[in-house]
Amino acid sequence: PPGGRGPADPDSGAKPQSRGDVGTAVHNDAFDEATFEEERKRFQRTGTAMAPTATGEVVSRGTWGHDRKRYADDHAHTSSGPQGQGVATDGLEQPKRKRDRKSKKSENAKLKELVEGSDDEATYGIWGPPSAEERARKESQISDVARGVELSEEQLAERAHLAERDRRRGKNADDADEAQKFDRLVERKMSHLLPPRMEGEEPQAVEPSTIFHGESELDYRGRSWTTPPAGSDAAEPNNVEDHQCFVPKKCTGRLTGHNKGVHRIRFFPGTGHLLLSAGLEGKCKVWSIPQKKVMRTYIGHSAAVRDVQFSNDGSTFLSASFDRFVRLWNTETGEVLGTYTNRRVPYVVKFYPHDNNTFVVGCSDNKIVAYDSKTGEITQEYNHHLAPVNTITFVEDHGTKMVTTSDDKKVLVWEWDIGVPVKYISDPTMHSIPVVTLHPTLQYWAGQSLDNQIVVYQAKDRFALQRKKKFSGHTVAGYACDIAISPDGRFLVSGDGDGKIYFWDWRRSKLLQKYRAHDNGPTIGCAWHPVDPTMVVTCGWDGMIKIWE
Secondary structure, eight states: OGGGOOOSSTTTTOOOOOOOSTTOOOOOTTSOHHHHHHHHHHHHHHSEEEOSSSSOOEEEHHHHSSOHHHHHHHHOOBSSSSTTSSBBTTSOBOOOOOOOHHHHHHHHHHHHHHHSOTTOHHHHOTTOOOOHHHHHHHHHOOOHHHHTOOOOHHHHHHHHHHHHHHHHHTTTHHHHTHHHHHHHHHTTTTGGGSOOOOOSSSOOOOOOEEEEOSSOSBOTTSOBTTSOOTTOOOOOTTOTTSOOOOOOOSEEEEEOOOSSOEEEEEEOTTTOOEEEEEETTSEEEEEETTTTEEEEEEEOOSSOEEEEEEOSSSSEEEEEETTSOEEEEETTTOOEEEEEOOSSOEEEEEEETTEEEEEEEEETTSOEEEEETTTOOEEEEEOOOSSOEEEEEEESTTTSEEEEEETTSOEEEEETTOSSEEEEEOOTTOOOOOOEEEOTTSSEEEEEETTTEEEEEESSTTOOEEEEEEEESSOOTTOOOOEEEOTTSSEEEEEOTTSEEEEEETTTTEEEEEEEOOSSSOOOEEEEOSSSSSOEEEEOTTSOEEEEO
């Protein structure tokens, strides 16, 4: 055939193609391999070719191929519109383009907005939501209460009824419990170790009271019972050469009066004729050392008292309790001068050495908080510890810096009234230091380490650890047993977790003496008398205060 297009007449010379016998292949002899290859290429090129059958019919891509739409767009001419739409002249129906459902919905929504407004009555009915204009008008209105109009008795009664109903249903519980939720967030990792949280936004402390146990608050000369007795001179503070001290020999007195254990004891500044004690039953007591009896009881806490501290002149003292309140008391009259709280548990309190109206509190939320006792406001926060703060000690020039220790096993040194530490002491071998005492020379401070040792650091310059000066032999792991140093700086005394009391030589770090002091618990507190050279007072969780001389 001309042009190599195969036979002009597909029917000429073609043998009928039949199935024949089963298993025997019958094919068109006139449609040889070369013709088939040409028709295949033609089909790929034009989309139309002759089929390799007995009749030699013409096949198109629209019938046998995979791209029906492309063939219709390229070859078919419609009878009812532009190319590619409607029905083709060769009898092939053209596909209809599917509409996107999302676009259809968006178009319907736009049309609906044009016909009906979003707040139209046709959509919402007669009781539908107010329009934007009505809402704006209502928001700009001022209520009678805001304008100061006096409400009638019926209105007041109705408001009270609704408030009581909401309270019973708990609708206002979120506002009232907002502070508790924040407390729960702050204390989430150690809430099982702390007392119950405060209720309400403005919690109230228990009503304070006081009891005087002496015969008269004034003597025959009109002097207060807190006045030092005649002939007692105040020791010069931090003067190691004022008098020489010695290790006591035996117990010479017992002070009883607390219903539970006694956690801390403090001597009256300078003279030491009065002793302040903090009880686990929530009471504080002031004792007369010469008379060896209680003089006044201060009742103002609903939980155990964690720490107490006299002011610089002894006229007032602070008490910090597990009921999350700190109270400032008048030592002479027992009057409460101030009640302070930041909803956290106070672990330690200290007066600023240069101002009796300022004190600092170490709290369970890892912060040290400074208060102004006159206004009750927080003046500064020191927030770099990672665990509750245990001790605060003022060093260098009587208070220009302070050393703080925490359960995070770190020691931080701060400049006063600057919330960023100037020194950071941390070592992998360090343990928590729950008690710190300053040496009378102001050159060192001693800390009760919970690895059953007492460690010593410099109290100025580099604040370096004195590795050669360690005191051991006692067992204090798990207890915050107090430390005291004699006024002349020669001896160091510490309580013990087994109820004993230990005495060491400061210079040689040698254990000198130990006594059995308290039963049923540790010797948690101890203090050396500022004037009497041999008097040491101890307290324990057995509720007893003992005097050693």
